[in-house]
Amino acid sequence: MAVSARDVARMAGVSVSTVSRTLARPDQVAPETRDKVVAAARALGYRANPAARSLITGQTGTLGLVVPDLENPYFTSVTKGVQKRAQAAGYALLVADSDEHSGQEAELVRNMASRVDGTVLCSPRASDDVIAGLAQEFRLVLVNRRVGDIPAITVDNADGVRQALHHLRALGHGRVAYVGGPRDSWSHGERLAAFRSIGAELDLDLVELGNFRPYVSGGVAAADILIASGATAVLAYNDLLALGLLERLRQRGVRVPEDLSVVGVDNVPVAALTSPALTSVEVPRMESGRAAVDLLLAEVREGVHTAGATQDLSVQLVVRGSTGTPAAAGGAAVRHPAGVVTT
Amino acid sequence: MAVSARDVARMAGVSVSTVSRTLARPDQVAPETRDKVVAAARALGYRANPAARSLITGQTGTLGLVVPDLENPYFTSVTKGVQKRAQAAGYALLVADSDEHSGQEAELVRNMASRVDGTVLCSPRASDDVIAGLAQEFRLVLVNRRVGDIPAITVDNADGVRQALHHLRALGHGRVAYVGGPRDSWSHGERLAAFRSIGAELDLDLVELGNFRPYVSGGVAAADILIASGATAVLAYNDLLALGLLERLRQRGVRVPEDLSVVGVDNVPVAALTSPALTSVEVPRMESGRAAVDLLLAEVREGVHTAGATQDLSVQLVVRGSTGTPAAAGGAAVRHPAGVVTT
DNA sequence: AACAGTCTTGCAATCCTTTGCATGCCCTTG
């Protein structure tokens, strides 16, 4: 049914090898033969069968991507970046979503391994050992995570936290909270460590508020604890958490930024749409995806495992309406005693 | 490097055919032989080479998905649904994004055609002819679009518009605007037609406001025209447009819903996060993706082109804060003369 | 005029799996 190289060869009056060579290395074929073959191939709409090709070359012309949740806007953008670069390089892209079951991610990588030339893995929560094991077996590039010297694209989390805390301190905040993400998340660890060390440097009064699911619901859950903490400003693990905070704070009648300043991380598109709009540390998400593909393709084309090839992308605080000077002494809870609160 | 059936055969002391049969049709193999083979396969970590398999079977075990923009939350959810169902059925998923170049979508389908058993195509704006041509050549299922009797998953757009208009009319609105999406978008056409016919049925004073890009920026661009139109309520082509309207209305000092009620379509996750939260027609996006895969797999497994297999999913208006009773006679423009506006 | 060297093309093996067919064995039955 599909047209094969044999059909083209027959039509052009040459052998299959010549057809193959014409398409792969045109300079090794006489111009007039080349023209005949190209004409025949075009007339028949010939496309080399990728299965047959990869069977002999060992290459698939496909890359893989594994993410915890396609609907999380962070991963959506990474996916877009990966797709874009892969497509530009002439590679197809296999996508798999673990639905936040980090234990399943290794299996997804294994499943797609024989169909791809390499895989971009976003697995914030799987254990180092599992990831190191995978990297031993397959060609991997990690996004937003470091494990040993597996090739990886990361962002400068510490600098993001630094920018956020400097901003808050400049506004006059003294007591600043960090609403954490999942305990086992790599970037949460990075951000928490930076919060501690840079907060201390800046002589801030720090409050650490546990671990929350990195979604809007997590922020909603964290908000009341935050209010009770007496902090006048908060840095959330990510924007979704921050958006949940904003929502619950509004319900509770806590004004942002007058009573409480809120900073997120990622600068997802929604951050600009709330009122007040969310101040956030812009993370180059799409660029992370693109860079990951570049790293992967470099390896695929060199044909070697280039351990230690990593890239740390820079971030930039984007200031919007959710941060401002603290209204008075004391935290939100002080100015909003129980009676006033709209629970 | 990779372990092949030969390695397993050697280890188990059988022929390659037996290895293949053990994995494909275990009942045709003697139990003890089967055990030896399974043990050897497990010990070596054998996985059949998908390229070799698809070369002979003509099946790839992979499905394709083409969307205009992965970052558009509508398509993000469809993608998630498609991925989920494909994975559950043991299929891998190739994803391609046309970056809103609808002319490129046919080429993307063609490119992946030989790597997949079938493709889910989301192409709201390509011409009917192009799509019909593709369907002739390849196994396709359309999402959110009908072309001839190509298998397709759609939603009941007319009913969505009906629910929205009934809601607005019940609140007491008389002059209602529709802010349109792209002229060549199939669902825009459906929604506009429904707006006209149902609006007339309900005896509403209808205003049609041109075509806008289906993003937040389109809504921002449409807002001023909307204000000038004198409508007290608006139905937007989709939520992103509606969110753009909300943003610009806020800037202009037009209160929602007191001065203007706003309804979107899709009920994307962000819709719940704005203030006021957006009233929107919930569209089962993920379910659309799932249903599309079901249709596709039915065809793949039957091995025939089942023309005319379609499914029309139902929708449900979700009422939130962005709709309410009109404050007084006259449109927003009347109550907000130029002097008051915060441009 | 003959030979060396270059360029072009075809042959054939190879990648790995699946599957129709044949073989050989054993068991059953007349």
Added chain:
DNA sequence: CAAGGGCATGCAAAGGATTGCAAGACTGTT
């Protein structure tokens, strides 16, 4: 005891493209 029928297994072909090697044609040089 012989023949027939299953059952389990191996053989070999097939699927389509790639590529090392060899052969043939042709150019140019001595």
